[in-house]
Amino acid sequence: MLDYAFIELLESLTRDEIRSLRKFIVSPYFNKSAKVVKLFDIIIKYHPNFESPKLAKEELHKKITPELPYNELTMRRLLYDLQQLVSKFIRQQYIERKDAESALFTIEELAVRGSERMHAITIREAEKIMGSAQMIDADACLNNFKLETEKFYFGMINDKITKKSFVDTEAGKLIKGITYFISYFMLEAIKHNDTLLNYSRSFNIQRNKKFISQFLNLFDFQRLEIFMKSHAMAGSEIVRAYINSLKAYLYFENDEFYTELKESVVNHLDQFSQTDKHFLFSKLSGYCILKRDQLPPDAMKYERELFELYKILLENKYYTTEASKFMPVDLYRNILIQSVKMKELRWLEDFIEDYGRELHPARKADILNFSYAYLNFARGNFNDSLSWLSRIRMEEFSYHLDIRSLYIMIYFELEEYESALAAVKAFKKYLNENTMVSEDKKTSYENLCKFVTKLVNYQGSNSKTDISSLAVQLKKCRNITSRSWLTEKVEHFERSIRKAV
Template sequence: MWFGKFLNSPYFNNRKMLIKLFVVLKRYYPEFEGRKFTKENIYASVYGKINYNDSTFRNLMSDLLQLTLQFVKLEGIEKNVIESDLFLSDELFERGNVNLLMSKIVQTERSLEKRNVIDSEYFMSKFKLNATKFFTNMITQKTTKKSYVTGESEILIESIVFMLCYFVMESLKHNEILLNYSRSYNIKKNIDTVSDFLDIFKFDKIIKYIRENSNINIPVIEIYFKLLETFLDMDNSGKYFDFKKTLLHHSKNLGTNENNFLHSRLIDYCITKKNKGASSSFDLDREIFELQKIFIKNEFYKTDSNSYLTLDLYRNVLLNCIVVRELHYMEEFISKYSKKLIPMHITNVENYSYALLYFEKESYSKALNCINKVTFDQFVFKVDMKNLQLKINYELEYFESAISVIDSYKHFLKNNQLLSENRKILHNNFVAYTLKLIHYRTGSKKVSLSFLSDRIKKSKNTFDKGWLLEKIKQLSAFEKKHKS
């Protein structure tokens, strides 16, 4: 274990008690629990027969924590090669080792270009390298010719341009995040703040300045500018399609995190418009489907820190496939991409997914078989699972089982601390209306289908109204047919 080697290095640690403490704690990894896992027992294992002293123990634990944090910091620096090289360049500059410094700058520049990624990290790194290069030359080189001054000035101008590029990218990105965050909670003041920011900084002029003063290929900056314009004027679909076209054209030159962030925003735009019920010149559900296909196929769900397909995205793809009736693609997606989830979730999510697919194909027995394989306590989409269980049992006319599901569902909703009150109302109403349908199916004369239909149509907080109304429509048609 690398941390063990770190602790045993006298350069970093010269206290044997910390090594002993680490060895003792390692025995309890990873649960760190057990009958003997007490402060007193750990202290005795480290200090032997010396009486327990809480202050000494807390100080020892604190010192071990500080060394742990130092180790994590060093590991992080080692992982980020470019950042590590830049730090080394700063140290060489401070120590006045010019030859080694200039050699390291050239090496770092090569490493940057080999990344073949133009992102904000790239621009900040180039700014630091050029600035270091300029100030090193200014201190160490004699100025004898005007041409030399011109060449050095270009290095400094490029450094300024790189800083501008970094500023534009990061400020546009964070303003876009602020815009969406504020829209979600209807904080109009923040939306005005973003508009004011764009008025203060004329980004079209900044981009023009960058073009005129460097040979930098800057599509990523224009993409971020178009992104922010798109979300500021959501009624203008032309801006959305301009943003989309530019992004798709340049995706191959963007980094992992940039592709993840920007393509997610394309999808977010459509979802935001759909959730608001805003009018659109194009089919939002179909557009979401096509965007998600691109997102999945190109693995834009990956970031530098996560290579797994997220559960929320996976779920959203399934639900959108149902909306646009792309069940063949849904089946292919489940087969291939359930394997891309975090391993601990794969089996449960896969069984749930096939249950959902079979339900949509009206293969209700197969759907029931699949959902019965899901371990509820370990399943992430608990509400989704309860809804599907209830609908499957209803379709199979297993009404006693359906009522049993309703009973456990109600308890789950009542005791769940993570669900908002609005969501609880949404699903409680769904359960209540489904129960009335079951009562009707089992012979109750107290249920009026027309009255029930009107109530559901007028309800603004009922889950899956479409399914409920479809079931009423089927029952009404059946009733009408048998009366005639």
């Protein structure tokens, strides 16, 4: 197999893109080497997998220059040249796809060359492109900032100042540009600090949380919001939605801020980019998850709200972004778990069938194995569940804890109590040694281990006092995973005792 970085790029290309790439490589403007063209034609025959012994460098050399002995340096140079061409093609594709950015590059170059008339024409073209946008996102804010400031500074250098009104008009361009930049900063700051916070929580990195807290303390977001309202412009709704997402989490105890966030999102979806829809729905669902975990176990308000949000998200494909069309593995996992909590098992089966195919190909097989293991467990098909689990070979960190938990519960259901206790012991050791598991998450899984151990011990005593005490302890325990399953087991034993009396 050919171990070059550009092969991964070739794998991602469609047939139409491959045809365009060949035209690009054949063009004498970009490439003057017939050998590079020949090399490309040989390699691309093995699209999309590129797995063949015929792709060894020695074999490629024989086909390109059969009359010459193998030369490692020559092959490296040809492969490097091809890699550079593929990279340039991808860059060209990006420029052609991004009309606004392409216009800004042209405007900048025309300004350097002092071409006033072409500069003015391209400015008007850029204004038309940006004005026709159906939505304003962070990229659009940044592009508008660049456009307005370019108009101001080019005019300052090249235009004569004859009237005060002219000065006011020109200053207005700069003010508009600054306002766009503030919008860009707010959108990006809120989004990336949120991403950093979630990343830090997932992998238990405390110093990042301190950075986020210090950063947020630098700003008075309420005053920024008032400023944005007083300088209203296209795209203010997305800024308002982002600020509402921040306020919902800052003032977490007040549900009114969640309501404001939800209204600012669902009422203006047609104005938001796909990436912003993805982010804002993740904020809505994330809020519900945090709220759910703080409420009593039998409080279902946010459980139902979360499940309905997931349905909307799936129906409209808000899980995709401009950067990725795949279903995020953490989101997929959360939907899996939530549907079991809501006892929507038929819906879950359809979800796995419809959206399992949306997972990244490199992760799909093992996550589907876990999905069917989880579904079969929920249906009481414990041997089938164990069979699906045994097929998993992945190293996906976010699923390790789920897999170990499921093994423990399956062993208990199959009355293989020694295996269950052995799995508990191994899991506790794993939790103690793994520093990437947050303390909160570690506690929730340790509590599962503790209660499973108590349930196993109950099998030997069948004491009414023991099971009653266990029921009380479980109700008081606020941080525990698989609560519904544990509650079901305890209630089953309580019913058995009542029948025996």
